[in-house]
Amino acid sequence: MTVPIAKLSFWGVRGSTPTVDPATWRFGGNTPCLELTAPDGTQFILDCGTGLRMLGSRWGTPNGGGNHETHIFVTHYHWDHIQGIPFFSPLYAENNEFHFYSFRSKFLGRDSLKQVFEAQMALPYFPVDMSAMNAKRKFKEVEGGDIFNIRENKITAKWLNHPQGCLGFRIETPAGTVVYATDNEPGDPKLDESLRELAAGADILINDAQFTPEQMGTTRKGWGHSSWKEGVKLAREVGAKTLVLFHHDPDSTDRMVDSLLRQAREEFDSVFAASEGMVITLGAAGDNVQAHMPGTRTSLRREAQFRAKVTGVTEGGKEFQEETVVRDISLQGALISLQNMPQLQSELQVTMQTPGEDGLQSSMRLKGYVVRIDAGAEKGQIAVGVVFTD
Ligand SMILES: [Zn+2]
Ligand SMILES: [Zn+2]
Numbered sequence: 001m002t003v004p005i006a007k008l009s010f011w012g013v014r015g016s017t018p019t020v021d022p023a024t025w026r027f028g029g030n031t032p033c034l035e036l037t038a039p040d041g042t043q044f045i046l047d048c049g050t051g052l053r054m055l056g057s058r059w060g061t062p063n064g065g066g067n068h069e070t071h072i073f074v075t076h077y078h079w080d081h082i083q084g085i086p087f088f089s090p091l092y093a094e095n096n097e098f099h100f101y102s103f104r105s106k107f108l109g110r111d112s113l114k115q116v117f118e119a120q121m122a123l124p125y126f127p128v129d130m131s132a133m134n135a136k137r138k139f140k141e142v143e144g145g146d147i148f149n150i151r152e153n154k155i156t157a158k159w160l161n162h163p164q165g166c167l168g169f170r171i172e173t174p175a176g177t178v179v180y181a182t183d184n185e186p187g188d189p190k191l192d193e194s195l196r197e198l199a200a201g202a203d204i205l206i207n208d209a210q211f212t213p214e215q216m217g218t219t220r221k222g223w224g225h226s227s228w229k230e231g232v233k234l235a236r237e238v239g240a241k242t243l244v245l246f247h248h249d250p251d252s253t254d255r256m257v258d259s260l261l262r263q264a265r266e267e268f269d270s271v272f273a274a275s276e277g278m279v280i281t282l283g284a285a286g287d288n289v290q291a292h293m294p295g296t297r298t299s300l301r302r303e304a305q306f307r308a309k310v311t312g313v314t315e316g317g318k319e320f321q322e323e324t325v326v327r328d329i330s331l332q333g334a335l336i337s338l339q340n341m342p343q344l345q346s347e348l349q350v351t352m353q354t355p356g357e358d359g360l361q362s363s364m365r366l367k368g369y370v371v372r373i374d375a376g377a378e379k380g381q382i383a384v385g386v387v388f389t390d
Helices: 051-057 112-120 189-199 213-217 228-238 254-267
Strands: 006-012 033-037 043-046 070-073 097-102 136-141 147-150 153-160 166-173 176-181 204-208 242-246 271-273 279-282 289-292 301-313 319-330 333-338 347-355 361-378 381-388
Touching: 006 051, 006 176, 033 051, 097 112, 112 136, 153 189, 166 189, 176 189, 189 228, 204 228, 213 228, 228 242, 228 254, 242 254, 254 271, 301 333, 333 347, 333 361, 347 381
Parallel strands: 043 070, 070 097, 097 136, 176 204, 204 242, 242 271
Antiparallel strands: 006 033, 006 279, 033 043, 147 153, 153 166, 166 176, 279 289, 301 319, 301 347, 319 333, 333 381, 347 361, 361 381
């Protein structure tokens, strides 16, 4: 018997507006777009932020979607959640078919999402008009409280607390349950309760973590967003297994997101900060939830043989120190063989021996951030990819 497996991919994780500055490169600058492939092959897309373009450009590849039935849930109509639509190339191919789900906005009335499409592509905002979009598109209105099935998957929609309204979605697949709750501000008792119902027992809870707890109480109160602390509180209350911090503020540098993640990890066991290219599999034998970052955007690489000393913390929370060899290096990071398995998204101290002047050894100390773990590539060794942050 094969085990049902679902795959969740993060194509855009930034909130409000895309960022391109180098200080936000590691977590990524595209706005919200997630893809969930259920065990029955049904493909779900959650939000159509600028990350959708990347998903579209992988469409033709073996793992890039294609012949599936695709259902697209749009949480609300703020720019950061719809901006990728005109740039999603599969919409221009005749033999594709998409089912869109979103709510009727009181500002737009009937066929809200269809109107959004048309308005976005009206001249002079975009060079081609709607007639170029040849894929079949079906629009369905959903609202908070709706429950429906798509093949073997059960979908629940609930209202969240956000200016002009927003929907959260719960997708129950035979491999596990994913809850997508972004663009939400806690504090409305009724909507807080409805979010708890939505998130109950989730295997993966993707939660708005745009602001710091301090900002939430002061300058960003009423902006419709949440913090890592509220996410941890919710995850505990509803018994969610893994929490994913999402919708990073455009003004949060990678260092700032690192710090939010570190604080959240002090209070909850399984937390990740959503990162562009990150893939989480659900339902795999042995470990229910596994995170990978296979598509790390790397630059020029060179094979190398640097002796190095590495200190870090294992997945089990134990500190380790070992001597190894750095096998390949780029300006941004390196691939290191280790016997200990560090935690994904944790920090390692890497001290490399470099031949100094006059044949004397000198050393180079770098802070490496774990972006990739490949177990079993070599017997007894784990290949660990790090990005240097210092
Ligand atoms: Zn947003
Ligand atoms: Zn919003």
